[in-house]
Amino acid sequence: MFYLRLFVTYLRIGILGELEYRANFWISLVQSALDLCVALGGLAVVFRHTDTLGGWRPEELLALVGVYFLIGGLIRTIIRPSMTKFMEDVRQGTLDFTLTKPADAQVLVSIQTVEIWRLVDVLIALPVLSIALLRLGARLGPVDTAVFAVTLVSGGLIIYSFWLMLSTCAFWFVKVENIQVIFMSMWQAGRWPVSIYPSWLRAVLTFLVPVAFATTVPASAVSGRITGATLVGTVALAAAMLVVSRWFWRVGIRFYSGASA
Amino acid sequence: MEQNPVIQIDQLSKVYTVNEREAGLIAAMRSLVKRKTRDVNAVDAISFTVGEGEIVGFLGPNGAGKTTTLKMLSGLLHPTGGSASVLGYRPWERNRDYLRRMTLVMGQRNQLLWDIPVIDTFELNRAVYRIPEAQYRLAVDELTELLELAPLLQKPTRNLSLGERMKCEIAAALLHRPSVLFLDEPTIGLDVTMQRRIRRFITEYNQHTGATVLLTSHYMADVEALCKRVIVIHHGKMLYDGELTGLADRFAPFKTVEVKLQNGLDGRPLAQYGELMAQTEGRVTLRIPKDDTASVTGRLLAELDVADLTVQDPPIEDVIEHVFSQSPSPLDDPDPQQAQSG
Numbered sequence: 039m040f041y042l043r044l045f046v047t048y049l050r051i052g053i054l055g056e057l058e059y060r061a062n063f064w065i066s067l068v069q070s071a072l073d074l075c076v077a078l079g080g081l082a083v084v085f086r087h088t089d090t091l092g093g094w095r096p097e098e099l100l101a102l103v104g105v106y107f108l109i110g111g112l113i114r115t116i117i118r119p120s121m122t123k124f125m126e127d128v129r130q131g132t133l134d135f136t137l138t139k140p141a142d143a144q145v146l147v148s149i150q151t152v153e154i155w156r157l158v159d160v161l162i163a164l165p166v167l168s169i170a171l172l173r174l175g176a177r178l179g180p181v182d183t184a185v186f187a188v189t190l191v192s193g194g195l196i197i198y199s200f201w202l203m204l205s206t207c208a209f210w211f212v213k214v215e216n217i218q219v220i221f222m223s224m225w226q227a228g229r230w231p232v233s234i235y236p237s238w239l240r241a242v243l244t245f246l247v248p249v250a251f252a253t254t255v256p257a258s259a260v261s262g263r264i265t266g267a268t269l270v271g272t273v274a275l276a277a278a279m280l281v282v283s284r285w286f287w288r289v290g291i292r293f294y295s296g297a298s299a
Numbered sequence: 300m301e302q303n304p305v306i307q308i309d310q311l312s313k314v315y316t317v318n319e320r321e322a323g324l325i326a327a328m329r330s331l332v333k334r335k336t337r338d339v340n341a342v343d344a345i346s347f348t349v350g351e352g353e354i355v356g357f358l359g360p361n362g363a364g365k366t367t368t369l370k371m372l373s374g375l376l377h378p379t380g381g382s383a384s385v386l387g388y389r390p391w392e393r394n395r396d397y398l399r400r401m402t403l404v405m406g407q408r409n410q411l412l413w414d415i416p417v418i419d420t421f422e423l424n425r426a427v428y429r430i431p432e433a434q435y436r437l438a439v440d441e442l443t444e445l446l447e448l449a450p451l452l453q454k455p456t457r458n459l460s461l462g463e464r465m466k467c468e469i470a471a472a473l474l475h476r477p478s479v480l481f482l483d484e485p486t487i488g489l490d491v492t493m494q495r496r497i498r499r500f501i502t503e504y505n506q507h508t509g510a511t512v513l514l515t516s517h518y519m520a521d522v523e524a525l526c527k528r529v530i531v532i533h534h535g536k537m538l539y540d541g542e543l544t545g546l547a548d549r550f551a552p553f554k555t556v557e558v559k560l561q562n563g564l565d566g567r568p569l570a571q572y573g574e575l576m577a578q579t580e581g582r583v584t585l586r587i588p589k590d591d592t593a594s595v596t597g598r599l600l601a602e603l604d605v606a607d608l609t610v611q612d613p614p615i616e617d618v619i620e621h622v623f624s625q626s627p628s629p630l631d632d633p634d635p636q637q638a639q640s641g
Binding site: 040043044047048050051054055058059130131132134135137138139140141146292295 | 370373374375376377391393395396398399401402403405408409410412414415416419422423426427428429455
């Protein structure tokens with residue numbers, strides 16, 4: 039409850055901060071609209087030639103685009119800016135202020151910057167996802183919807199934990215911003231179901247950079263192709279990664295405060 | 300003043316392991332595989348106690364270990380040895396109750412958010428520290444009045460001058476009414492008026508709330524105005540802990556004697572009375588060993604046409620400089636830190 043209220047405060051500050059730079063809103067809007075056009079245009083081109091892509095039908099792929107924009111929007115709104123700020127704080131030593139606050143440092147670090155205009159991606163995702171779900175509606179029961187929600191949350195947590203672990207490396211290497219760039223370009227691949235990729239790339243997107251869990255898996259939940267094993271695996275992975283990233287964060291903090299020296 | 304010890308430090312030490320690398324590409328490549336490290340004693344077995352409500356100045360040249368000590372006391376660094384207790388807590392355990400009762404201000408870094416009005420950073424700290432609304436209002440009003448923040452609160456941080464920003468920094472750090480303040484160079488880079496204002500504020504806060512303050516500064520004026528007691532460290536070791544006035548007795552056994560002569564100097568050899576510090580037409584400043592002050596002034600008065608004569612303690616800057624120049628620097632250290640590879 040406390041952290042929720044804290045998040046709302048950060049959100050408010052994010053809005054205030056971004057209002058100072060109004061041009062950003064229009065830039066974000068144009069950028070997101072372009073992204074969406076590219077994504078939908080890609081779908082249109084593909085389905086002009088074929089009815090299914092790697093077994094995925096148009097509305098299922100539309101759902102995937104929706105998930106891609108939703109999770110991507112959350113990454114760009116909260117995770118990426120917060121983690122960027124965190125790395126900056128490590129380099130400049132201002133992390134000290136976060137560590138002297140009477141609240142969990144990991145939570146503070148993870149929600150400290152909200153780039154509010156990036157929510158445009160989320161706003162775009164919602165109608166896309168709704169249209170896709172409506173079209174799939176006839177086959178979509180409450181169980182499917184629940185499974186979809188669970189995989190969506192799990193996917194988000196997996197991405198968050200993964201990103202936290204990458205950022206935590208800043209304690210040792212100080213400059214790790216480039217990792218984020220690499221991640222965001224891998225993320226682009228999540229626009230398509232991983233099953234269409236060659237097996238080596240599929241393995242990379244699943245196990246090395248867990249993009250598949252945040253995009254393909256939730257989308258397969260609404261298209262009825264998810265297996266029980268995948269569902270259990272995704273939830274288990276999310277839990278495991280939360281625990282491991284938390285542990286790694288603590289190791290990093292301990293290193294930062296010199297307990298290891 | 301020594302009623303309740305708020306800060307207790309015993310044999311506190313911090314050793315940093317730093318990487319050493321020789322110049323050159325080959326050495327750089329070699330260091331990728333095998334690193335040479337060296338231990339640096341940033342803080343070397345220091346012990347002191349600070350009582351409730353005391354303002355203690357923590358002095359030392361750059362790299363003496365002041366900031367490292369403050370960081371250990373505010374829970375940011377784990378010590379390598381020794382113990383410390385602040386308000387009964389071990390700082391580096393970062394107990395939330397402890398963190399709620401202390402604050403750290405670093406003159407060289409800021410915690411105010413750059414793009415948003417100052418008051419919103421205050422709001423954020425209110426949320427983080429869970430300050431009740433009424434208490435928060437009171438604190439903001441009080442700090443606004445004491446530090447004259449009223450015209451600044453609605454401005455984004457980036458539009459503030461350095462001095463204005465520092466005032467807001469201090470206010471942001473005190474909203475939760477901490478009872479222990481660690482101030483690391485709170486007046487650095489500020490003009491004299493602003494320094495004075497911040498000094499006055501620290502005194503007021505201390506008197507008002509009975510808070511304990513440990514402060515570092517390179518400005519002797521800060522120390523003289525605020526601290527009765529100073530702790531001097533150099534190369535991580537403690538050199539002095541006591542009254543500020545006693546510092547001169549201990550490290551500078553000199554007095555400064557200024558003599559004004561009736562008929563100018565007339566080329567008289569004044570160096571026989573003491574060390575010549577300064578000399579202008581008809582006016583001479585001499586440094587005289589403290590024990591000889593009476594006899595030398597007697598001789599000066601008897602042998603010369605003295606128009607005016609004053610005896611003073613040397614300025615505290617000179618004393619401090621004297622202290623630091625006397626102790627050896629690590630470069631001259633005959634027994635260098637042991638090098639190890641790892």
